[in-house]
Amino acid sequence: MTTTPVRFSTTPRTGAVVLQGLAGIAGFLLLWELVTRTDLISSRFLPPASEVILRLVDYIRDLQFWRDTGETMASWAIGLAIAVVAATIAGFAIGSSRFLEHATRSTIEFLRPIPSVALIPLAVLLFGTKMQSSLLLIVYASFWQVLIQVIYGTLDVDPVAAETARSYRLTRLQRVRYVVWPTALPYLMTGIRLAAAVALILAITAELIIGTPGLGKQIALTQSGGDVTGMYALVLATGMIGVLINLIARFVEKRVLAWHASVRSEAAA
Amino acid sequence: MRALTILKNAAFILALPLLLILLWWLGTLGGTNFYVPTPLQLIVTFFQTWFGERMVEDVLPSIGRLFAGIALTIAIGIAVGVVIGLFRPLRRVLEPLLEFFRAVPPPVLVPLLMLIIGVNDQMKVTVIVSGAVWPVLLNTVEGVRGTDQIMRDTARSYRMTRTQQLLHLVLPAASPQILTGVRQSLPIALILMVISEMFGSSTGLGLSILQFQRNFAIPEMWSGILVLGLIGFGLSIAFRIVERRILRWYHGLREVQREG
Structure with a gap:
């Protein structure tokens, strides 16, 4: 990454x-309030910002809201964890051998772009409305994000470092631990950050x-019940969860890669 | 010698898929599994189901909406992104807002837009655009912001007009970032195409595969998944070709830098 010249003034x-x-943010909320209060946009379509925020506050004091959020976050976390572990193992296995990397490339390139929502009917068929349905979609979508990054990462190993390790007679396991792992870690973290966002979407x-069960179902219910304010409040809530996940993912990435040159130079600039 | 390399590459490309299909065929040889059709069954169903009326009534309209959505996404994303990227104060004010909009899971926009626009083509295209535009927009902002300051000053001292600067400096400089954004937004667009049709639609791929499942038409359902997979695959291939053309200079530059 190139650093742009900083003009201090x-x-x-x-x-x-x-x-x-x-x-x-304040300006946006004010504008929202104005166009709805002046009936520029009918409140049937867009209720005033203040009402939506008040509803959101109501939700925050409501135990059911937290139960739904819990359900959503549980399937997010479990799905993401399964995908990350499976993709990391598969990625290291594939990336450690030229042969495997070549042999699996076409299959991966074909399976990866299949939109995971195409699996919705299959999920319904197999699991109905249980959490496994969510998990199937989440794992499928996030698995590829991580896998691709890990494979790139393992292929990015500096040849000199790899040869040095070999001439020092590091065992295969040691080479993975001390040469491949540190090289692939930044890629893995990027993959996890992308997958975390995708997992929430799914x-x-x-x-x-x-x-x-979860926030998404609640949104569908408010929609079919004609509770427009509630729907906007829940959409705001999902957006906030999304922001939170992005922030946490970036924070973790920075922490884990504190030793890495890309993060160090950023901190120094 | 060359023929041998080509043969070897072909073997690498085809071996694993063929092996998987063979395993699948062996696994379904009994023909009793309710959930999984045999490969032959799937292929026959695939052609019977999709190459006929459905192609005109479901597949092509879906793809049309997808392309309309992608075209609008790219146009709007780049236009707005350039404006925000060029004006620092605007960027500062809008940044947290844009982060929020990007973080909203796009599927929740479907019920919202259904309410505002109703169930029609415009709604479906709007859903695609409103969910897929953020990666393009934010990456354009980043790319424009990262334009080399010295080049910018040079362009100005050569008295290039604003349009010239935009066409010959800002856009090319930002194009690698913009294309990264486009690549991220394509799968989102496809997902939203499917979802927008699953929600109260009368036609489209998304609705068809859902109906197959409800009627327990399992081979048809799988063939629908295959269609979506092929669209996704085609989209990613098309993107790679376009990217290679637009960014030929960039990849060349990177290679020179790496060697240097």
Whole structure:
């Protein structure tokens, strides 16, 4: 990554940046409130921001909301964990051998672009509205994200480092631990970050369409019940969960890769 | 010698898929498994089901909406992204908002837009655009922002007009990032095409495969999954060809840098 030259005179402190961002959010909410209060957009389609936020506060004090959130997050976490573990193992296995990498490439390239929502009918057929349905979609979608990154990572090993390790007679296991793993780790973290976002999308999708319990199902219910305000409040909630997942993923990535050059140089700049 | 390499490559490409199909064929040889059709059954069903009326009534309209959505996504994403990327204050004010919009799981927009627009083609295309536009938009912002300052100053001192700067400096400089965004948004667009049809639709691929499942038409359901897979596969191949053409200079540059 190239570092852009920093011109100190025009770079405000982080405080100012945060303030500007908050101003943006406030402006957006104000605009939303205005167009609905002046009936520019009918409240049948878009209820005022204040009502939606009040409803969201109601939800936050409601145990059912937290139960739904728990269901969504549980299938997100379990699905993501299965996908990450399976893809890491498969990725290292495939990446460690030229032959396997060549032999599996066409199959991976074909299976990966299959949209996981195509598996919705299969999930319904096999598991009905149980959590396994969500898991099937989540695991399928996130598995490829991680697998591809891990394979790239294992192929990126510096040839000199690999040969050095071999001439020092490191065993296969040691080579994986001390040469391949550190090289592949940044790729793995990128894969996990992407997969975390995708897993949430699929968790909500499964709930919305199949009706497995969770926030997505709740959104479908408010929609069919004509509770527009509730629907917007839940959509806001899912957006906030999405932001939270992104922030946590980025934080973890930075922590785990604190030793890595890309993160170190960023911190120094 | 060359023929041998080609043969070897072909073997690498075909071996595993053929092996998997063979295993699948052996596994379904008894023909008693309710959930999994035999390979032959699937192929026959695939042609019977999709090459006829359904092609015109379901598949082509779906693909049409998908392409319309993708075209709008790219146009809007780049246009808005360039504007936001070029004006620093605007970027600062909008950044958290955009992060939020990107983080909203796109499928929740389907019930929202159904309410606002109703169930029709416009709704489905809008769903695709409103979910897929964020990766393009945010990557364009990043790409435009990352344009080399010295090049920018050079362009200005050569008195290039704003349009010239945009066409010959900003857009090419941002194009690797923009294409990364497009690559991320294509699978989202496809997912949203399917979902928008599963939600109260009268035609389309998404609805058809759901109906097959409800009627326990298992081979037809699998053939529908295959159709979606082929569309996804075709999309990723098409993208790679386009990317290679647009970014030929960039890949060349990278190679030179790596050797240097």
